[in-house]
Amino acid sequence: MNTYNIPDNAIITVAGTVGVGKSTLTAALAKRLNFQTSLEQVDHNPYLEKFYHDFERWSFHLQIYFLAERFKEQKKMFELGGGFVQDRSIYEDTGIFAKMHADQGTMSKTDYETYTSLYEAMVMTPYFPHPDVLIYIEGSLPSILTRINERGREMEIQTDVSYWEHMHGRYSQWIGEFSACPVLRLNIDDYDVNDEDSMSAILGQVGKAINRSAVTK
Numbered sequence: 001m002n003t004y005n006i007p008d009n010a011i012i013t014v015a016g017t018v019g020v021g022k023s024t025l026t027a028a029l030a031k032r033l034n035f036q037t038s039l040e041q042v043d044h045n046p047y048l049e050k051f052y053h054d055f056e057r058w059s060f061h062l063q064i065y066f067l068a069e070r071f072k073e074q075k076k077m078f079e080l081g082g083g084f085v086q087d088r089s090i091y092e093d094t095g096i097f098a099k100m101h102a103d104q105g106t107m108s109k110t111d112y113e114t115y116t117s118l119y120e121a122m123v124m125t126p127y128f129p130h131p132d133v134l135i136y137i138e139g140s141l142p143s144i145l146t147r148i149n150e151r152g153r154e155m156e157i158q159t160d161v162s163y164w165e166h167m168h169g170r171y172s173q174w175i176g177e178f179s180a181c182p183v184l185r186l187n188i189d190d191y192d193v194n195d196e197d198s199m200s201a202i203l204g205q206v207g208k209a210i211n212r213s214a215v216t217k
């Protein structure tokens with residue numbers, strides 16, 4: 001246990017739309033807690049760029065790839081006994097991305113059903129304890145678009161703004177209905193990853209969210 005009352009074996013997951021600041025916050029929190037990070041690999045993903053050029057052709061391949069990667073990460077966190085900050089949750093893969101492409105018709109009904117049954121089978125293994133807390137980062141669409149542009153991944157910059165707008169809307173609805181674990185909502189205008197007081201305040205809120213839920217369990 002540390003000064004924030006966050007157990008050493010906690011799993012803290014950071015969620016939010018593309019470009020909102022998950023990886024940056026994940027690294028900043030893990031450093032302060034002396035936790036390990038579980039990061040999403042973008043550079044070595046063999047489908048991601050292809051997917052942005054042709055959603056219909058590659059959406060199923062990409063979802064299976066992400067599912068496999070997240071499963072390996074879940075297994076690692078489970079085997080090492082926690083103490084992780086995780087960049088994005090598996091709940092977003094299924095509840096945002098796969099569903100959005102299925103609803104839009106860029107993933108076929110059969111592919112979506114195959115994906116969902118595989119996801120459900122994986123979640124029923126012991127490797128899937130819910131996170132102790134999910135930090136949800138939110139911000140205005142214009143600020144997020146600015147960040148996507150500044151980060152400079154060409155495949156994302158070339159993607160129509162309507163894609164990010166649609167995703168932004170889906171995220172707001174999704175988090176309103178999310179109940180798998182305690183949620184801490186953060187607005188991007190309300191913290192600074194380079195400011196010690198700001199990071200301490202977030203960690204204090206994380207500790208409180210975890211302990212509140214432990215009392216009500």
Ligand SMILES: Nc1ncnc2c1ncn2[C@@H]1O[C@H](COP(=O)(O)OP(=O)(O)O)[C@@H](O)[C@H]1O
Nearest residue numbers: 017018019020021022023024025147150151193
């Ligand atoms: N708190 C912040 N303040 C200003 N810029 C930020 C902040 N967090 C992230 N960024 C910048 O926004 C961009 C996207 O951040 P990133 O952490 O990669 O987002 P995500 O992992 O959610 O896609 C990056 O260029 C990053 O440097």
Ligand SMILES: Nc1ncnc2c1ncn2[C@H]1C[C@H](O)[C@@H](COP(=O)(O)O)O1
Nearest residue numbers: 017018019040042063066093097098156
């Ligand atoms: N499950 C996913 N389906 C489609 N695209 C996805 C999924 N998970 C992540 N992505 C994309 C979105 C971004 O282009 C990169 C990395 O995400 P980020 O939010 O920047 O960490 O992968």
